[in-house]
Amino acid sequence: MERIKHPKFGIATIWRNPSVRRLAWAMAILTVVACLLLSLYSHYATERIKRQWLAQENAIAGVLSDGDPAGAKRWLQALSSQPAPETVEAGRQWLAKYGMTQQLEARWLPALGNFHAWTLGLLLPGALLVIALLALWLLRESRTQLRALRDLSDALDNTVKHNLPMAERIYGEGELGLLANGVQALSLRLRETIEQLNRDKTYLKDTVADISHQLKTPLASLIIYIDLLANGKTNPADAAEFLETCRRELDRMEWLILTLLKLARIEADALELNIVQAPFSDTIRTSLSSVERLAEERQVSLALHEPDARPMVPHDAHWLPEAISNVLKNAIEISPPGSEISVTWEMTSIFVRLKISDRGPGIAEQHLPHIFKKFYRASSGGSGVGLGLPLAKSIVEKHGGVLSAANGPDGGAVFFLTLPLQPLPAADSAILTTL
Known part of the structure; x- marks a missing residue:
C-alpha cells in the first residue's frame, strides 16, 4: 500500500x-x-x-x-x-x-x-x-x-x-493497513539487519582465523632463525642466509598486513580515488614494469600487444596499476618457466577491456566462482595467500568496472578487466557484467 x-x-x-x-x-x-x-x-x-x-x-x-x-x-x-x-x-x-x-x-x-x-x-x-x-x-x-x-x-x-519471519502477512486498507505494512517492512528490515550482522560476525571470525594462520608461519620461521642466530654457533654463510630468509618473511608479513589494510579501507568505503582522464597505455606499462623482476625470476616473458588507439580512460593512476599488477603477479606465479603472458586490450565507444592471458594450468570449474574471495587459493602452487585478486577486484569495482576470469580456448587462464569510458559510480558497475 x-x-x-x-x-x-x-x-x-x-x-x-x-x-x-x-x-x-x-x-x-x-x-x-x-x-x-x-x-x-x-x-x-x-x-x-x-x-x-x-x-x-x-x-x-x-x-x-x-x-x-x-x-x-x-x-x-x-x-x-x-x-x-x-x-x-x-x-x-x-x-x-x-x-x-x-x-x-x-x-x-x-x-x-x-x-x-x-x-x-x-x-x-x-x-x-x-x-x-x-x-x-x-x-x-x-x-x-x-x-x-x-x-x-x-x-x-x-x-x-x-529473528523469526512474520507468521502471517496482514494486508488491508486504511490506517491499520498502513500500520501493518510499515510493521512488515520494519520486520523484514530487522531480519535482514540481524542476518547481515550474523554474516559480518562469521566473516570477521573467519578473517581473523585466516590472518592468524597466515601470520603464524612467517612468525614461526622468524623465531627459529632468530634463535639460531642468537646462539652464535652459525657460520657467516648460514647467518647471511638466515638473515635473508628473515627479510623475506618480514617482507611477506608487511605485504600481507598492508594488503589487508587496503581491503579494509575499500570495504569500509574509506578509500578516496582520484579518478581523472589519463592514458590507459601508460597505466598498463606502469603495471608491467612493477612485475618485470618477478617475471625474470620465474623465467616468464611479458608480451604487450598495443592497438593503434591510445584511449583516455577515467581512472586513478595509483590504484588501478596496483590492481593490474596483482592480476599479473597471479598469472606469473602459476605460469610455467619459459611461457609467455599476453597483455592486450580493445575498446568500444562505451568501455575499454583489458585481457591478460597466461599459459598456466587454467582454473578448475569448481574454483572459478571463488577465486576472488579472500584467502581462497585454487591450488597449492605459488607463494600467494589469496589476497591479490580480491584486492584487484575491489579496486576495479571502485572504478565502476568489472574484473572476471575464465579459461582460455587454448589452455591457461584469461582475466578480463572492463572499465567504462565515462565515470560511473561503483554501485552501477553491475550493468557491465554482461559486457
Whole structure:
C-alpha cells in the first residue's frame, strides 16, 4: 500500500478505513430498521387510541341515549361538527367544576394511561435492544482491530527477539493497513539487519582465523632463525642466509598486513580515488614494469600487444596499476618457466577491456566462482595467500568496472578487466557484467 505523505485527514481518508465503512453500514441498517419499526408502532398506536376513544364515546352515547335521547342527539351533532369557541369555553368551565382540567394527570384518564404504559413498555426495550446491538458491533469491531494490533506486536517481538519471519502477512486498507505494512517492512528490515550482522560476525571470525594462520608461519620461521642466530654457533654463510630468509618473511608479513589494510579501507568505503582522464597505455606499462623482476625470476616473458588507439580512460593512476599488477603477479606465479603472458586490450565507444592471458594450468570449474574471495587459493602452487585478486577486484569495482576470469580456448587462464569510458559510480558497475 502506498503511503501518502502528509495526507489531509478528511472524509475520503476516513472513509477508506474498512471499520468506518462497516460502522456506516451498520448505522444505516439500524436507522432503516428503526424507521420501519417506528412507522409500524405509530400506525398500531394510532389504531389502539382510536379504538379506546371510540369505546369511551360509545359508552357516553349509550348513557345519553338511555336517559336523555334529545341530549344524545345534540352530543352527536357537536361531535360531528366544528364547535364554536364559546361552546368550547362553556364546556371547559363546566368540566372544571368536576376537576377535569389540564392539570389532571394522564394516568387518571384510562385511554391516555394505557397508551403511556404500553408505549413505555414497548419503546424502552426496543431502544435498549438497538443500543445493545450497536454496542456488540462496536465491541466486535474493537476486538478485531485490537487482535490485529496484538498480532503485529507479537510478530515484531518475534522478529526482534528470535529473528523469526512474520507468521502471517496482514494486508488491508486504511490506517491499520498502513500500520501493518510499515510493521512488515520494519520486520523484514530487522531480519535482514540481524542476518547481515550474523554474516559480518562469521566473516570477521573467519578473517581473523585466516590472518592468524597466515601470520603464524612467517612468525614461526622468524623465531627459529632468530634463535639460531642468537646462539652464535652459525657460520657467516648460514647467518647471511638466515638473515635473508628473515627479510623475506618480514617482507611477506608487511605485504600481507598492508594488503589487508587496503581491503579494509575499500570495504569500509574509506578509500578516496582520484579518478581523472589519463592514458590507459601508460597505466598498463606502469603495471608491467612493477612485475618485470618477478617475471625474470620465474623465467616468464611479458608480451604487450598495443592497438593503434591510445584511449583516455577515467581512472586513478595509483590504484588501478596496483590492481593490474596483482592480476599479473597471479598469472606469473602459476605460469610455467619459459611461457609467455599476453597483455592486450580493445575498446568500444562505451568501455575499454583489458585481457591478460597466461599459459598456466587454467582454473578448475569448481574454483572459478571463488577465486576472488579472500584467502581462497585454487591450488597449492605459488607463494600467494589469496589476497591479490580480491584486492584487484575491489579496486576495479571502485572504478565502476568489472574484473572476471575464465579459461582460455587454448589452455591457461584469461582475466578480463572492463572499465567504462565515462565515470560511473561503483554501485552501477553491475550493468557491465554482461559486457
